[in-house]
Amino acid sequence: MKRDYTTVLQLTDLHLFADPAGLFNHINTRDSFAKVLSHIHQHYERPDIIIITGDMAHDGATETYRFIAESLKTFSAPVHYVLGNHDHPENADQAYPLEWVTTSNHCLLSDWQIILVDSNNHPMPDSYEGEVSHAELQRIKALIAQHPDKSTVIAMHHNLPDHNDRGINFEVRNHQQVMQCFEQLPAIKLVISGHVHQEFMIVQQGICYLSTPATGYQSLSKSKCITNDAPGYRWLKLYPNGRFETDVRRTNIWAS
Ligand SMILES: [Fe+2]
Secondary structure (H helix, E strand, C coil), rough: CCCCCEEEEEECCCCCCCCCCEECCEEHHHHHHHHHHHHHHHHHCCCCEEEEEEEEEEECHHHHHHHHHHHHHHHHCCCEHHHHHHHHHHHHHHHHHCCCCCCCCEEEEEEEEEEEECCCCCCCCCCCCCCCCCCHHHHHHHHHHHHCCCCCEECCCCCCCCCCCCCCCCEEECCCHHHHHCCCCCCEEEEEEECCCCCCEEECCEEEEECCCCCCCCCCCCCCCCCCCCCCCEEEECCHCCCEEEEEEEEECCCC
């Protein structure tokens, strides 16, 4: 039977290295990434679209971006991405686009559109904060005006409301301005992000703001203890009329 929804797989904060032995906060992120992909293959249907919300290559190497592409080829689904604060834009540009990895920051579906937003405007040294430029906000408004019949997902690396419980500013520096802008655009149903390496959901003014666990290192808890949470990923099911379902899966949830 034909499905009436589109499945979107969100992966985030891979922090991979060209060196297979590379560690990020004592985690071999390549091993962890491989376990996540294997978990998806074993336990879930094939995604229609894959969205990566940044921090793909911790070492920023072109070879690492190529490795990510090769790893995702088996899904036979188009891959869209935004870059995170740890990424290297020029080296990503060396690796992409490929036949299955697009550099397009817009994905048009039958009932929905996904707008991939750069949240790395004006990066500041030693800051985890992001920023969304005026030009990006104008682009979002224009796309929504151009496709008035479609519901919208925004995908970005940094967070809009505070998705962190450690007292560090991880969100977008101009988040108030961006959120006020989004609240004037009822087509926006969902904002998906990464960056905090934790799962959060905040619903505000009819918009669902989500952050998703990393495929590798999971952030410390509020008490600064190492969390026992396993690496994970997010599914979205986008139905007609703006309805959606979403869920986070972690590699230790389903025993194989
Ligand atoms: Fe990250």
